[in-house]
Amino acid sequence: MNTLPRTFYSRPTAEVARDLLGKILVHGDTAGRIVEVEAYLGLVDLASHASKGRTPRTQVMFGPPGHAYVYFIYGMYECFNVVTESDGTPGAVLVRALEPVAGIERMFSRRPAVHREQDLCSGPGKLTLAMDITRRHNGRDLTHGDLRVEKPAKRSMFLVGVSPRIGIRHCTDWPLRFFVQGSAFVSKSPLNR
DNA sequence: CAATAGATCATCT
DNA sequence: GATGATCTATTGC
Numbered sequence: 125m126n127t128l129p130r131t132f133y134s135r136p137t138a139e140v141a142r143d144l145l146g147k148i149l150v151h152g153d154t155a156g157r158i159v160e161v162e163a164y165l166g167l168v169d170l171a172s173h174a175s176k177g178r179t180p181r182t183q184v185m186f187g188p189p190g191h192a193y194v195y196f197i198y199g200m201y202e203c204f205n206v207v208t209e210s211d212g213t214p215g216a217v218l219v220r221a222l223e224p225v226a227g228i229e230r231m232f233s234r235r236p237a238v239h240r241e242q243d244l245c246s247g248p249g250k251l252t253l254a255m256d257i258t259r260r261h262n263g264r265d266l267t268h269g270d271l272r273v274e275k276p277a278k279r280s281m282f283l284v285g286v287s288p289r290i291g292i293r294h295c296t297d298w299p300l301r302f303f304v305q306g307s308a309f310v311s312k313s314p315l316n317r
Numbered sequence: 318c319a320a321t322a323g324a325t326c327a328t329c330t
Numbered sequence: 331g332a333t334g335a336t337c338t339a340t341t342g343c
Contacts, residue, residue: 162335171335173328181328198336199325205335218335237338249336291335 126274130267133189137208137215138163142284142302144206144217148274151255154230156222156245157276160303160310162289164205166214170294174214184263185214192271194252194262201249204257206266206273220248220290220301222255223309231255247311282307287315 128147133140141163149156164172164185173195174185184193185207193205193216209215222245224231231244231254238244245251252258257271266272283305288297290313303310310316 164335173335176329179328195335196327197334199327199334201336203335220335247336289335293334 126277127267128190128273128275130188130190133206133208133266134210135208137165137217138300140206140208140215141217141300144219144273145284145302145304146276146280146282148225148276149219149222149255150226150274151257151271152227154224154227154255156224156226156251156255157309158219158221158273159223159307160219160221160301162218162220162302163208163300164216164218165300166209169298171289171292171296171298172214172216174216178214182214185216187211187263189215190265190267192257192261192264192266194257194259196259197249202252202258203248204252204255204261218248219251221246221303221307221309221311222251223307224254242308246309285316287313290315 141161144158144161147158166174173182178186188211191207205216205218244254285303285305286299287301289301
């Protein structure tokens with residue numbers, strides 16, 4: 125119905141990243157409004173997994189757009205990305221933070237240590253826990269099924285903040301992080317203003 | 318407050 | 331064998 129079509133993802137990665145702000149990530153009966161993302165490019169972007177070329181791990185980034193790329197990091201956490209660009213061209217958008225909009229009680233039960241709603245999904249490792257997204261979703265088609273991205277019923281107005289990406293060691297000055305300015309649900313960072 | 322250590326493993330050298 | 335698109339608890343001012 126309101127699920128984003130594949131053409132939405134088949135565009136330059138930074139454009140898709142910015143346009144994902146305000147969209148709704150749905151998994152089963154939990155859902156959240158996307159408030160923070162980062163773009164990861166192809167061979168020239170040394171911060172991107174795809175800069176190493178096509179490997180078993182990165183093959184999804186080289187595949188058709190509109191699919192999930194979920195990877196395991198720091199021996200503990202999983203990060204959820206959306207694949208962009210046309211088939212054969214690597215690119216992905218890391219979803220870094222969500223504003224919970226549905227299934228909030230379920231999110232709290234998956235994250236027992238959290239007591240404030242704004243701490244539920246304010247980071248890439250946090251939102252995968254709260255939404256129950258794991259490596260089993262790697263390669264999953266996001267244009268249909270129980271894991272998908274939707275256009276919100278009501279359009280909202282917000283300012284888009286831009287900053288360098290967080291937690292990387294290469295290309296640290298590229299302005300590829302986008303977030304909803306002033307949102308309390310964005311991950312904690314000094315770059316938010 | 319800010320800085321740091323520890324948890325813990327898939328991936329690549 | 332080292333590293334990493336992280337998070338939390340703890341220590342130190």
